[in-house]
Amino acid sequence: MPIISVRDLSVSYGAHRVLERINLDIRRGEVMVLLGGSGSGKSTLIRQIVALERPESGTVYIKGVDINGCSEEELNKLRHNMGVAFQEAALFGSMTTKENVEMPLRELTSLADPIIEIMSYLKLASVGLGKAVDVMPGELSGGMKKRAAIARATALDPELLIFDEPSAGLDPVVAAELDELILFLKRLFEMTLLIVTHEMASAFRIADRVAFMYQGSLIAVEDKEPFQKSTDPRIRQFLDRVPPPIGESDVVQLLRQIAGITGE
């Protein structure tokens, strides 16, 4: 049974359709990378998978449980099996890195304080932040913040770990370090990973399978090798970094509309 199943999921914000009948299975133990251009609906799909928003139509199954039929308490129990590291790290600014990692352990377990302190130290050490336990998030570099967010997301040893743009805003060396860390964590904790990214080098380094989103639809879900050889023009445009013709860009379309220009 897949750990996550998305079935016919559609989401709209007002009149704008963001996700269109998405179907996706994430298998236990795999690294699934979700690729797609800006505004293709990747982050919205993630928010639906972690049940931050309720589906408009269709549903998401977490470990076989339909989230549409769940109360908030039942959803909370399902969420305890998931760890999420957001794009901007989202560390609690009023807490040190150690306190950030300790927080889920204190709130969601009945472990004794010394055990919690040891566990949080181990989690921070596993992401290379063993010497930055008492540092406030504001004093950390971008890469260190992301590492701390990963340590916090893995604090409860979740079955599914979700990363939203882990490499965004990082220099190539730090981004590569983070890729290695993700693979290390996967081997260490045997987790299922869902990673949203724009970075192709990073995606093909860590992925088992790749899902590609285009304008709210999921147009490909396959192993990384066949995906890299895809002949679909929409995928090729993304992989080969081909910009759309200038006349088709949103800005030009808007200017044409304002100027009342129709046709070519």
Place this chain on the structure above:
Amino acid sequence: MTVLEELGSSVIHRFAYLGELSMQFWSGLLSLPRVLPLVGKRGRWLASIRQMAAIGVDALSMIATVSMSAGFIFAMQSGNELRRFGALSLVIPIIAVGFTRELGPLLTAIVVSSRSGSAISAEIGTMVVTNEIDVLRTMGLSPIEFVLAPKYLAAVIVVPCLVIMSDLFGVLAGGAFMLLSTRMTFLMYLRAAADSIAIRDLVAGFIKSVAFATIVVHVGCLEGFNTRGGPEAVGRSTTSAVVRSTLLVILADVFFTMIFYITKFF
């Protein structure tokens, strides 16, 4: 859109806002036991203690300044009129009862709204735009229990204490006026002020102070939770929190004063 449609839409939005506020109020109330020492989640009450310092202790100097100024002005204005009728001594019950029932809770609520209501809204709004609230939810933690409840508990404890201090400073300022205007001793003034305050005045002030604390915290939190967009949206939420909580505090004051007047219980 016609004028009627605009009016209708505006009324619907206001009712929707009050509905949202009351739903949040009940969730907050149900979450309160989980922030209490001993029975609540471990360590959660420490967050309430920190909030008590932020909402209460740090506001004391401002409460003192505002209340003493208002007390002195109130005494001078009423003294000016009452002197013409040879009833200057009536300034004492006017100040004492006026502050205990009305000015103490109202001035405190306005100070707390401008200091802490805005700070609460800015803090939560920032947590929303930086995804910290989403992090809590993905951990299966309730933002109401984790963020709102400690602030609410702190406010319902600290605001009544601030109101007592405001009453005290206001009455003392009135005393300063009486000392300067009459041959009354300070002790005589204090005795006369204490005699003019009944238990029901203190209870009325206490009820108002708890209600005002509830309004300021819940409006601040709701505006924070409803923040959408970037940092500029946090600024808008903060302004909105102060404006709305001040307005609701004044409307609630009218409501409670009417209830007390009609029932004659307080």
